[in-house]
Amino acid sequence: MKSAGKPAWRSDSPVEPANWSDFRDHLSTADREGRRQWLYPRKVSGRFFRARTWLSWLLLALMFAGPFIRINGNPLLLFNVVERKFVILGQIFWPQDMIMFAVALLIFITSILVFTAAYGRLWCGWACPQTVLMEMVFRKIEYWLEGDSHRQRALAAAPWTAGKLAKKLGKHAIFFGLSFLIGNTLLAYIIGTEQLFKIVTDSPARHVEGLTFMVLFTLVFYAIFARFREQACTFICPYGRFQSTVLDENTIVVAYDYQRGEKRRPWRRTQTFEERRAAGLGDCIACRQCVAVCPTGIDIRDGTQMECVHCTACIDACDAVMARIGRPLGLIRYASLNGIERGEPLKVTPRLVGYTGVLIGLTLLLGFLVFTRSDVQTTLLRAQGALFQRMPDGHFSNLYTVRVVNKTSREIPLELRLESPPGDLQVLGRDIVAPPGGHVETSLLVELDPKVMKSGTTPLVVGVYARGQKLETLKSAFIGPRND
Numbered sequence: 001m002k003s004a005g006k007p008a009w010r011s012d013s014p015v016e017p018a019n020w021s022d023f024r025d026h027l028s029t030a031d032r033e034g035r036r037q038w039l040y041p042r043k044v045s046g047r048f049f050r051a052r053t054w055l056s057w058l059l060l061a062l063m064f065a066g067p068f069i070r071i072n073g074n075p076l077l078l079f080n081v082v083e084r085k086f087v088i089l090g091q092i093f094w095p096q097d098m099i100m101f102a103v104a105l106l107i108f109i110t111s112i113l114v115f116t117a118a119y120g121r122l123w124c125g126w127a128c129p130q131t132v133l134m135e136m137v138f139r140k141i142e143y144w145l146e147g148d149s150h151r152q153r154a155l156a157a158a159p160w161t162a163g164k165l166a167k168k169l170g171k172h173a174i175f176f177g178l179s180f181l182i183g184n185t186l187l188a189y190i191i192g193t194e195q196l197f198k199i200v201t202d203s204p205a206r207h208v209e210g211l212t213f214m215v216l217f218t219l220v221f222y223a224i225f226a227r228f229r230e231q232a233c234t235f236i237c238p239y240g241r242f243q244s245t246v247l248d249e250n251t252i253v254v255a256y257d258y259q260r261g262e263k264r265r266p267w268r269r270t271q272t273f274e275e276r277r278a279a280g281l282g283d284c285i286a287c288r289q290c291v292a293v294c295p296t297g298i299d300i301r302d303g304t305q306m307e308c309v310h311c312t313a314c315i316d317a318c319d320a321v322m323a324r325i326g327r328p329l330g331l332i333r334y335a336s337l338n339g340i341e342r343g344e345p346l347k348v349t350p351r352l353v354g355y356t357g358v359l360i361g362l363t364l365l366l367g368f369l370v371f372t373r374s375d376v377q378t379t380l381l382r383a384q385g386a387l388f389q390r391m392p393d394g395h396f397s398n399l400y401t402v403r404v405v406n407k408t409s410r411e412i413p414l415e416l417r418l419e420s421p422p423g424d425l426q427v428l429g430r431d432i433v434a435p436p437g438g439h440v441e442t443s444l445l446v447e448l449d450p451k452v453m454k455s456g457t458t459p460l461v462v463g464v465y466a467r468g469q470k471l472e473t474l475k476s477a478f479i480g481p482r483n484d
């Protein structure tokens with residue numbers, strides 16, 4: 001049996017043992033046996049925390065109200081992968097708009113690259129739903145019920161009593177209820193609020209699939225916020241890993257000013273900072289407050305690390321310490337490596353210019369695609385298996401199938417006109433009316449005089465009109481006899 005504290009490594013193993021004195025060689029949240037070390041980050045307060053709190057209220061309001069906000073009758077955002085229907089800022093996108101969607105995705109990825117290259121993981125600390133919900137909702141509930149970190153540790157170590165059981169059950173009941181709310185909000189972004197209300201109000205037997213997803217999403221969010229927590233950022237989210245390929249020495253990150261802070265040593269009240277300087281000591285008094293508040297359990301004084309979600313808690317904690325000991329704030333601050341080493345301000349590097357150029361180009365392309373996007377998408381195909389027919393008056397006819405996708409949220413009555421060559425076009429059945437956000441399919445009969453027909457195949461041009469305005473031009477072929 002392995003003794004605690006010794007690495008699980010055999011001398012004949014080809015794998016190098018972890019160097020436990022090097023922070024890069026092991027996880028801050030696992031012990032030598034690989035067991036998870038549960039984190040109890042200390043409560044934080046300060047100017048960044050206050051700003052993040054205000055922003056979080058705005059983001060949470062947007063997140064939960066999002067599915068109910070309507071623009072021109074359409075939801076603000078909808079990602080209905082089941083029906084392959086997407087709505088962004090009230091604009092409906094169909095699979096036919098895939099190019100536009102791909103460009104929008106490229107813009108999204110490029111803007112992340114530009115943003116990360118310049119400002120590091122600002123998104124993670126300030127706006128990522130995982131951080132906002134974990135730090136501003138679930139963590140605060142935990143502090144409210146179980147107290148600050150030292151009380152939480154004591155509660156965890158205490159024997160099970162009725163009081164401890166009530167606290168734990170109460171906390172997990174609230175966490176589960178919140179996870180249900182978050183899961184349903186996500187579901188509303190996927191299937192829409194109308195469909196979600198149907199699932200909730202109809203007989204459960206009619207919505208087994210929807211209810212399954214409801215339970216699944218609830219359990220996933222409960223697991224993330226009650227159990228996985230920082231592991232969702234350090235193990236699951238690819239962004240943290242990907243950032244190392246984008247950051248450089250000019251990127252603004254949450255950084256410890258080691259030039260000013262080192263050598264770190266505890267501070268004696270009898271000692272002035274001039275005396276500390278003379279003794280080769282820096283402003284860091286090794287109080288570890290920055291480590292105590294970190295929700296991912298790392299020590300920012302070791303340098304930029306993949307686990308750092310740039311939540312700014314360590315900045316606030318260190319600023320409070322600096323204020324207490326009468327030293328300038330900002331020993332831990334937003335800065336670049338060059339800023340800390342050479343006092344350089346944010347530089348616009350060729351890489352940043354390149355990313356920005358690509359971003360502007362893609363945005364212009366998207367603007368062009370959106371601007372020239374038609375309200376309808378029509379396809380005109382010759383009816384399967386049909387060739388041509390000779391009419392009693394000597395004219396020839398071809399049968400076609402027309403399919404119209406309406407990309408708007410209003411009904412569109414359509415008219416089809418044969419534009420070239422001259423001939424007759426008849427819609428078989430009722431008039432074509434494309435339903436909002438839906439599609440309609442019907443058959444067309446085109447008759448041509450042999451005088452305007454070419455041998456074999458004659459090019460055909462059909463105009464699609466709505467209220468007298470041309471929306472699209474369709475091209476197809478009219479099949480006739482060959483003049484051999």
Ligand code: SF4
Pocket residue numbers: 256261264283284285286287288289290291301317318321331332
């Ligand atoms: S909070 Fe500031 S002074 Fe204290 S250990 Fe961290 S960096 Fe040093």
Ligand code: SF4
Pocket residue numbers: 254290293294295296297298299300307308309310311312313314315
């Ligand atoms: S090192 Fe600082 S900014 Fe990074 S996660 Fe920890 S507390 Fe937040």
